Amino acid sequence: MKKRIFHLLLALCMALSLMPNAASAENLLDEVSSGESVTKADIDRLVVSGKSLKINGGDGVKLVFDTEALKEIAKQTSEYIKVAIEDVTAEYQHSRAGKKVFFLAVFAEDKTVYNFKGKAAVTLPYEPNEGENAENVTVWYLTNSGIAIEIPIEYDAETNFITFEVTHFLLYMVGIDGYINPFEDVGENDWYYMDVKAVKQNNLFVGTDLTTFSPDSTMTREMLWTVLGRVDGSQKLYGEGAFESAREWAMGAGITDGKSPKGYITREQIATMLWRYAGKPDAGCNLSRFSDAVNISDYARDAMAWAVENGIILGYDGALMPKDSATRAEAAAIMRRFIEVAIK
DSSP states (O other): OHHHHHHHHHHHHHHHHHSOOHHHHHTOOOEEETTOEEEHHHHHHHHHHTOOEEEEEETTEEEEEOHHHHHHHHHTOSSEEEEEEEEOGGGGTTTTTTOEEEEEEEEETTEEEOEEEEEEEEEEEOOOOTTOOGGGEEEEEEOTTOOEEEEOOEEETTTTEEEEEEEEOSEEEEEEOOOOOOOTTOOTTSTTHHHHHHHHHTTSSOOSBTTBOOTTSBOBHHHHHHHHHHHTTOSSOSSTTHHHHHHHHHHHTTSOOOOOTTSBOBHHHHHHHHHHHTTOOOOOOOGGGSTTGGGSOGGGHHHHHHHHHTTSSOOBTTBOOTTSBOBHHHHHHHHHHHHHHHOO
């Protein structure tokens, strides 16, 4: 009998030891100030508990990383991270007059974590100047090269705070959007409107004439080389001779053999060129869920896996259509997503 009671007590103690510790859960480090360290052990505990991490930047500025983001960040550190939120508007007062610019970064020891796959909710202040329309308050992802990609936001005109979600950090710009659509064949209700707006505002695409974008026209290989060269910062890829200059640039950059410049470009060819330009990053995406995955050319498999994994190439009705030609609207959408995900 005593032996049985002993075993019962032992089993009870073991069961209790496996139960969540309420006090420990309450003491989870789930909120810090900008610049403070958070250990990997603390991040792991938040992930196991399904918790988020809040970073306070002062004056109402804050970041909140969800569990999936913390899980990815934890993979990229062995000791600790620091999250920085900094208003760097003064550095951009000449090139981005009238805009506010914020630097957001995650530092894992001596390296910077740019992409974290999960989501971070960002809250930033912005008060429109007199005469500015609050409905036009906008946030852009800003690359080091100056490309600005508009992202969805919510703006509270009463509190003058903007909230938005991101999957990567660097520079974010806040201000009033003064874009006027010049294209008669691109309407605000078209699925590609924001994509065309982005590539036009950044001078990556030009229209087929002053008032026409030709969204349904097929993209050629030399057009893609030209756009990607402009993303790279080349100033020679405008006006007469732009396509030939783009071909030379693309061959020199190692993203193409330069053949068939006027040939229509396929979705897998776009993915491959972007993947090469990005440095041929690894990807663990399994494409077998797509009905036409077997149609992907061998040379493009890694590129397509990377493009799908990062949301650059999207499937349609369960298919990737790798060998379908891409329209100018589709290419604009792909380039917009590529810049936001892959360009620092």
